[in-house]
Amino acid sequence: MKGKAIKxxxxxxxxxxxxxxxxxxxxxxxxxREMGIITVAVYSEADRKAVHVFKADQAVxxxxxxxxxxxxxxxxxxxxxxxxxxxxIHPGYGFLAENPLFAERCEQENLVFxxxxxxxxxxxxxxxxxxxxxxxxxxxxxxxxxxxxxxxETLEREAxxxxxxxxxxxxxGGGGKGMRVVTQPKDFREACISASSxxxxxxxxxxIYLEKYLSRPRHVEFQIVADQHGxxxxxxxxxCSIQRRHQKIIEETPxxxxxxxLRERMGAAAVAVAKASxxxxxxxxxxxxxxxxxxxxxxxxxRLQVEHPITEMITGLDLVRIQLExxxxxxxxxxxxxxxxxxxxxxxxxxxxxxEKGFYPSPGKILYMQEPSGPGIxxxxxxxxGFQVPVEYDPILSKLIAYAGDRxxxxxxxxxxxxxxxxxxxxxxxxxxxxxxxxEAFIKGDTFTDxxxxxxxxxxxxxxxxxxACAAFIIDELSRAGKTKAATAQGSADQSPWQTLGPWxx
Amino acid sequence: xEYRLKIGEDLISFQAEKKGDHNIALSHDGCLLDIEYTVVSxxxxxxxxxxSPVNAYIAPDVNGKTVIIKGIPYFIGDADVxxxxxxxxxxxxxxxxxxxxxxxxxxxxxxxxxxDRVNQGDKVIVVSSMKMETTLTAPADGTxxxxxxxxxxxxxxxxxxxxxxxxxxxxxxx
Numbered sequence: 244m245k246g247k248a249i250k251x252x253x254x255x256x257x258x259x260x261x262x263x264x265x266x267x268x269x270x271x272x273x274x275x276r277e278m279g280i281i282t283v284a285v286y287s288e289a290d291r292k293a294v295h296v297f298k299a300d301q302a303v304x305x306x307x308x309x310x311x312x313x314x315x316x317x318x319x320x321x322x323x324x325x326x327x328x329x330x331x332i333h334p335g336y337g338f339l340a341e342n343p344l345f346a347e348r349c350e351q352e353n354l355v356f357x358x359x360x361x362x363x364x365x366x367x368x369x370x371x372x373x374x375x376x377x378x379x380x381x382x383x384x385x386x387x388x389x390x391x392x393x394x395x396e397t398l399e400r401e402a403x404x405x406x407x408x409x410x411x412x413x414x415x416g417g418g419g420k421g422m423r424v425v426t427q428p429k430d431f432r433e434a435c436i437s438a439s440s441x442x443x444x445x446x447x448x449x450x451i452y453l454e455k456y457l458s459r460p461r462h463v464e465f466q467i468v469a470d471q472h473g474x475x476x477x478x479x480x481x482x483c484s485i486q487r488r489h490q491k492i493i494e495e496t497p498x499x500x501x502x503x504x505l506r507e508r509m510g511a512a513a514v515a516v517a518k519a520s521x522x523x524x525x526x527x528x529x530x531x532x533x534x535x536x537x538x539x540x541x542x543x544x545x546r547l548q549v550e551h552p553i554t555e556m557i558t559g560l561d562l563v564r565i566q567l568e569x570x571x572x573x574x575x576x577x578x579x580x581x582x583x584x585x586x587x588x589x590x591x592x593x594x595x596x597x598x599e600k601g602f603y604p605s606p607g608k609i610l611y612m613q614e615p616s617g618p619g620i621x622x623x624x625x626x627x628x629g630f631q632v633p634v635e636y637d638p639i640l641s642k643l644i645a646y647a648g649d650r651x652x653x654x655x656x657x658x659x660x661x662x663x664x665x666x667x668x669x670x671x672x673x674x675x676x677x678x679x680x681x682x683e684a685f686i687k688g689d690t691f692t693d694x695x696x697x698x699x700x701x702x703x704x705x706x707x708x709x710x711x712a713c714a715a716f717i718i719d720e721l722s723r724a725g726k727t728k729a730a731t732a733q734g735s736a737d738q739s740p741w742q743t744l745g746p747w748x749x
Numbered sequence: 750x751e752y753r754l755k756i757g758e759d760l761i762s763f764q765a766e767k768k769g770d771h772n773i774a775l776s777h778d779g780c781l782l783d784i785e786y787t788v789v790s791x792x793x794x795x796x797x798x799x800x801s802p803v804n805a806y807i808a809p810d811v812n813g814k815t816v817i818i819k820g821i822p823y824f825i826g827d828a829d830v831x832x833x834x835x836x837x838x839x840x841x842x843x844x845x846x847x848x849x850x851x852x853x854x855x856x857x858x859x860x861x862x863x864x865d866r867v868n869q870g871d872k873v874i875v876v877s878s879m880k881m882e883t884t885l886t887a888p889a890d891g892t893x894x895x896x897x898x899x900x901x902x903x904x905x906x907x908x909x910x911x912x913x914x915x916x917x918x919x920x921x922x923x
Contacts, residue, residue, distance in 0.1 A: 309855075309901070595879065604879035606853045610808040611792035634853050634903065638879035662820040667792060667808035674821045704821050706757070711798045712816040712823035713754050714775055714784045715805035717765055718796075719814060720752075721773075722788045 253572035256280055256331045256355070260303075260324045261295070263335025264314060265625030266641055267549075268295035271333045274563040283327045285320060287313035289633035294625055301327055308635045314338045317345050324354050331355035331570055333563075337637060340546040341368060341417075357570040359523050359545050367520055367543040371414050371452050377540045380519035382512040385531065385539040387454030393439075395432055398453065402431055405455050411435055413442030414450035417542075419489025421445060424456050459691040460531040462486070463498050463538070465513035466554045468525050468565050470575045475517045477510040478554050478562075479584050481527075484690040485679065487602050492672065493679065494550040495589040496557055499650065499688025500532060509538055514579075516543060525551075525566050549592065549642065552623060556588035556646040587653040588646045591661065591676045595638040598675035599703060606634045610668035615660035619646040619653075622664075632669055640671065650688075654680050674704040753828040755813075760828050811906075848885050848911040849904075854878040856902045861911065865893045873911055876904065891915040 259275055260283040261268045272282045272295065284299030289308035296302045303323040306313040313319065315338055324332055332354055334340040346361035358364070367373045375389045387405055391414040392398050402409045402425070411434055413421030421442030423434040435451060443449035466478040482498030483491040497506075513528035520543065527548050529541040551562050560577070569575070596602045609630045614622050624641035626632065632640065643664065645657035661677045679685055684698050691697075706712075752763045766774045775782040785797040796803040806817040813826030854876035861873045867887040874885050894912040898904055 604852055604881050606879055611806065613793075613806070634855055634878045636879065664820060665806045665817055667806060667815060667817065670822070677820050706821060706823060708803065708818040708821065709756055709759075709761075709823060710775075710777075710780070710782055711796060711803045711805060712818055712825060713752075713756060713761060713763060714773070714782060714786075714796060714798060715794050715807050715816045715818075716754060716814050716825045717752055717763060717775065718773065718784070718786050718788065718794055719807050721767070 255571050256567065258283065258327065258329045259357070259567075260285065260320070260327065260329035260332045261299070261335065262314065262320045262332050262339055263337070264290055264293055264295055264636065266294075266623045266639065267335040267337075267547075267625075269298050269625060270623050271335060271563050272298050274561055274567070278564065278567065280567070283323065283329050285314070285323050287635075289635050292630065294627060294630070303327060308633065310338065310635065314636075317342075317348055320345075321348060321352055321354070325352070329354070331357055331567075333357040333566070334546065336546050336549055341544070343368060355570050357524065357566050359526065360521070363521055363523065364545045367545050369414055370412060370416055370542055371450075373520075373542060374540070376519050377516050380515045382515055383537070383539050385454045385457065385541070388452040391450035391452050393450070395435060398435055398451075399428070399431060401453050402428070405453055408456040408458070410454045410456040411438040411451050412454055413438065413446060413448070414452055415442065415446035415448040417446075421449075421451065422489065457531055457533050457539070459693055460484075460533050461498070461500055461690065462491075462529065462541075462692055463500065463509070463532050464527045464529040464544075464548075465510060466525070466527055466548075466551070466562070467513050467517045467522065468562070468569065468575060468577075469517050469522045470569045471523055471572055472574045474575045474578075475514045475522065476575055476577055476579050476582060477513045478558050478560065478582060480506065480509065481548075481550055481553055482690060483550060484692050485685075485694050486692055487695050491550065492592050492594075493589065493676065494553055495587065495650070495653070496553045497584065497587065497650075499690065500536070505536065505538070512538070512540070516540065524569050525562050549639070550590050552621060552642060552644045553588035553590045553646075556621070556644060557584045557586055558582060559585070586646055586648050587650045588644060589653050589657050589680075590642055590644045591657060591672075591680075592639060593641045593643060593664070593666070593671050593673065595632050595640055595669040596672060597670040598672040599670075602672070604634075604638050605670040606632045606638070607669040608632070609666060611665065612667065613663070613665040614641075615643065615663035617656075617660070619656055620644070620660050621646070626666075640666065640669070651686075654686065675699070675702060678702065678704065755826045755828045756823060847888065847909050848873060848913070849907055849909055850876045850878070850885070851883065851906060852878050853903070853905050854883070856898050856900050856904060856910070857882060859896060859898075859900060861893050861896070863893055863896055867891060867893060867913060873913075874898075876910075885910070887913055889913065889915045 258281040261271050275282045282299045284295050284302040285305045286296045287308050305319040339345040343361045343365035346356045346364050349356035371390050374384050378384050408426045411423040421438045423438045425431050425434045439449040439451050462483045463480050465480050469475040480498050481494050481496045483494045485493040516528045525547055527544040530538045531541050532538045595605045597605045609626050612628050621644040626640045645653050647653040647656050658680050661673050750765045754761050761777050764776045773784045783799055787795045794805045816823045857877045858875040869889050871887045872884045873887050876883055891913040894914045896911050898910050
């Protein structure tokens with residue numbers, strides 16, 4: 244028998260399947276390995292050489308490159324877990340992470356889903372149900388409708404009641420899909436039709452509802468963790484206002500807009516939302532903060548967020564470890580009183596995309612890379628030199644995180660790290676991010692969701708080292724010409740077609 | 750030796766003179782550059798440009814080479830090579846004359862079949878790259894001669910996905 248002094252604890256899992264790919268799968272596996280948990284990766288045809296396959300103790304092939312045949316295929320993921328004897332599944336973010344059917348299936352199959360119960364995912368996934376739940380707990384919601392509606396006349400009446408500009412949103416929404424801003428009544432009906440059809444194709448559900456459109460808000464979210472014993476703790480905020488195509492690209496914590504009083508009120512609201520919804524495990528409560536400093540509930544993300552590392556940096560906590568402890572049934576080892584935030588952390592998302600061409604995707608082969616390092620630098624990375632970045636999946640390559648004593652130092656550290664980050668073979672937003680971080684608006688903390696449109700709509704990098712770049716070109720020509728003579732016949736498997744085309748010069 | 754390099758929209762002629770194993774003198778438009786260099790690897794050079802240290806990272810790309818210095822990419826091509834490889838390969842702004850994806854992608858939906866009549870600007874095919882869908886349109890009025898791909902196919906820039914026989918004088922709309 245255990246003595247009274249020993250805290251009762253549930254046994255930790257011995258084997259976990261990670262139902263994701265790339266940097267997040269790798270990140271989850273890192274914590275598992277630290278905890279002595281055996282990891283199982285799943286991979287698709289396109290990901291045979293993906294980094295998460297190499298980092299796992301076991302890897303199961305689950306199907307074709309198309310996500311619906313592999314990472315989104317519930318039957319295959321469950322089968323992989325059964326076949327390998329995994330006791331729990333970590334869904335990462337994206338793919339099946341917020342799919343209530345998947346969580347439910349895990350529950351039925353006696354596999355632990357490392358996330359909230361399926362009921363909670365379902366209720367918070369429907370934005371109108373979430374709004375009703377939250378409004379009932381006394382947390383401010385953006386003025387608008389609490390039920391989806393399809394009748395155009397009712398929608399028009401509601402829009403008039405809310406007052407233009409209004410925002411049309413998909414009830415099943417996320418990622419900016421099915422979202423439309425309407426500034427005048429004459430455009431309203433057409434916008435409803437297109438929003439609904441976009442929502443239908445993105446989520447299989449065309450239900451829409453209306454919210455008051457807030458101009459120039461900030462996007463501020465609170466990390467929460469909740470155990471199965473009714474304890475809920477918030478781990479402070481993350482400011483995520485710098486977005487392109489409604490997707491975050493730079494996040495930081497603390498938020499430049501935050502005051503201790505506002506943090507206390509918003510943190511309490513986030514905890515209230517979690518309690519009202521019966522939340523368990525790690526989650527994020529998103530708010531919009533308007534110019535007057537009032538905040539409104541936006542939605543709950545029922546998963547580990549892409550930007551979770553900045554919270555880990557300032558709190559010193561490992562959120563995946565907390566997720567695993569909670570999923571195993573253990574109570575939180577932290578309380579609201581003993582959680583401390585220290586310093587400032589910034590994350591930049593490094594996507595395979597071209598910042599000079601509207602952030603268009605830029606898949607391809609990584610020909611060379613050099614990761615930045617140094618005190619306070621963390622790079623959660625899903626690629627390596629020689630890796631072919633697949634066209635089938637999200638273009639995120641890595642997440643670069645800088646941590647320092649205060650905001651200015653964190654900005655300086657991030658700029659230096661970005662300048663040191665070399666990725667050749669695909670285009671990345673690195674030069675764009677450098678300019679954002681150097682901009683007066685960012686340094687002042689004037690970060691609103693329209694930041695990029697306002698300050699960087701027609702951005703080009705300042706190419707002040709063109710002479711040196713041309714010199715490098717010429718030296719490359721000369722040294723290749725020398726080498727070709729020396730080793731013409733020597734073929735190399737990792738050469739790209741561009742290399743095998745031969746020297747360009749004379 | 751002379752190098753005519755195209756960097757962005759600029760064309761710069763460099764006179765290059767090798768001074769030693771690790772030293773080259775460059776000049777353009779009255780500007781003199783003394784370069785000491787170490788080729789660290791195929792992708793990394795350490796330079797002293799008029800005495801100032803520079804780390805340059807380099808890789809071949811579709812139009813020449815990409816050089817990254819302090820996080821900023823420079824896209825540099827040999828102007829003579831670019832010219833001989835043919836003109837008309839303009840940027841995305843110009844109306845494309847061929848139906849080809851702007852980046853490596855997967856065919857999501859075919860919206861036309863062989864023999865279909867199309868008008869300039871009609872949507873003909875949807876491709877997806879990294880979860881972002883792009884709809885390609887007919888460059889001119891005409892008839893679909895051939896559909897060269899199927900849904901699910903991986904396609905590359907430059908690959909003609911759909912052939913269209915243009916009508917006589919197709920650039921004008923009736």
